[in-house]
Amino acid sequence: MATRDVVFPAGRHALYERHRYSPAVRSDGFLFVSGQVGSREDGSPEPDLEAQVRLAFENLNAILAAAGCTFEDVVDATVFMVDPDSKFETIWKVVPEYWGSAPHPALTAVGVTWLSGFQFEIKAIAKLPDGAQG
Known part of the structure; x- marks a missing residue:
């Protein structure tokens, strides 16, 4: 197997080490970004939900930037929410701050426990721009 082309944002996050995963992997013109959460530098959760969502997007954007991408390059996104019935509106009012304008990426939203x-x-999943192939 070839060595994975792993992308780390500046200031590697403690969460990656603790849970043993790579933030993102470049492959065949795409960037596959692992699930990003609203974690502080030490890997602990940001307690305020709106701030947690913003921090998750900031963490995602840092990885995208490290690979030469922006959110505009994202073609597919999956969001996971604990108790979406009670939290969806709070979460979804933050998302447009980062989502950009239409057309938006494909999206799957999943409620989890x-x-x-x-x-x-x-x-x-982002399409790497020309010149950002790794």
């Missing part, structure tokens, strides 16, 4: 102490997670 556990996110290791977090309430929101977003993973994405």
Whole structure:
């Protein structure tokens, strides 16, 4: 197997080491970004839900930037929410701050019961721009 072309944002996050995963992997012109949560530098959850969602997007954007991408390059996103019936509106009022204008990426939203102490997670697949292939 070839060595994975892993992308790390500046200031590697403690969460990646603790849970043993790569933030993102470049492959065949795409960037596959692992689920990003609203974690602080030490890997602990941001307790305020709106701030947690913003921090998840900031963490996602840092990885995208490290690979030469922006959110505009995202073609597919999956969001995970604990208890979406009670939290969806709070989460979704933050999303447009980061989502950009239409056309938007494809999206799958999933309600879950556990996110290791977090309430929101977003993973994405981005098309790498020319020159950002790694």
